[in-house]
Amino acid sequence: LSLEVAKSEEVTEHAVLPTDEHGHEEHLYHQFENRAQQDESYVVGMWTFLVTEILFFGALFLVYALFRMKYPQVYSDAHEHLDWRLGALNTVVLLTSSLTMAMAVYEAQIGKRWRSIGYMLVTMFLAAAFLVIKLAFEWYPKWQHHLVPGPSFHYFSLTPDGREIAPLVAPGKAELFFGLYFTLTGLHGIHVLIGILVMGVLCILLALNRPSVRYYMPIELAGLYWHFVDIVWIFLFPLFYLIGR
C-alpha cells in the first residue's frame, strides 16, 4: 500500500493567488496577517463543523453498537436482506467521487477553472449515481417487501440462497435493525444530496468567474465536506452489509 509519499512529489507548482487591479492580493481580509493564516482559519473552521458532524453520526453509530452487542443474532439475520454487491458498488462510486473531488480542488488550486468545474460535474454525477443505486435498487424494494419500520412492517427471514422463510428472530428487534439502517443511510443520503447542491452552486459561481471563488478555498472546503461524507460510508458499508453469520 502506498501509505508513504515521496517528498519530491509534494512540491512542484504553486497555488495561484488572485490579485486586484492594484496588484494587491484579493480576498486577504485585514484581520489576517497573511494568506496562510487566513487559509488555516478557513480550514479549522470547516473542521470545527466536521467535529459536530462526527459526533452527530457518532451517536447513531453508538446506538448501532449498543444494540448489536445486545442482539447479535438479529443483526446477522436481518442483514441478509441487504445486498452486499450493491453496497460494494456504491462504495466504489463514492471512493471514485472523492478522487474526482480531490482533483477538482487541485485544478482550482493551480487556477484551471474549467477543469475544476469538469471534475466537480463528474463528482456530482457519481453522487447522483450513488443516490439512484441507494433509492431505486435498495430502498424501494425494501419498501415493497414491507421492511420499512412502521405500521406495515412485516418481517421474514431469508435463506442464504434468497428464499423467504418464517422469521428466525423477533420481528420487533429486526424492525430496530431496519430503523437504524434507514436512519443512518438516510442521513448519509441527505448529506450526499447537500454535497450535490453545494458543488452545483460552486460550479455556477466558477462558470461565471465570480470573485468569491477566484481563490480556491471555497472548493477546498466543499472538498473537505465531501471526503467526510465518504468516510461515513466507509464505516456504514462493513457495519450494515458485511455482518457475519
Place this chain on the structure above:
Amino acid sequence: MTTHAETHAPVQPVVYLRTYGALLVLMALTVVVWYVPNHTGTGHINQALALSMAMLIAIIKALLVILFFMQVKYSSKLTWLWAGLGFMWLLFMSGIIMDYVSRNFRMPDGRPF
C-alpha cells in the same frame, strides 16, 4: 506538517491516485475477509475477530482519506488538533455508553458485578 501556518504547494494528482488505489484494495480486502468465511464454507471465524478486522480496515481507509484527500498530512498543527478532536470526543462518548453496557455485566457465578 508545518509548525505554523504556511501555504503548502498543491498536492500532486499522483498522491490522490495512489490513495484511491489503496482505498480500492482495502475495500476489496474487507469484502474478501467477510465473504470467504461466510459464503465459501471454508471454516468459521470468530465474530468479534471478524468485526475487529472490518473496523481496522475501515479506520485505515478513513485515515488515508483524512491524511491525503483532506490534506491533513500537509496542514498546520492546529488543523491536526482539530481533525483529531472530533474523534477524541467520539471516544469520550463511547466511554459514556460503556457505562450503560456495563450495567448488564455479571460475575462468573451470575451475581451482579
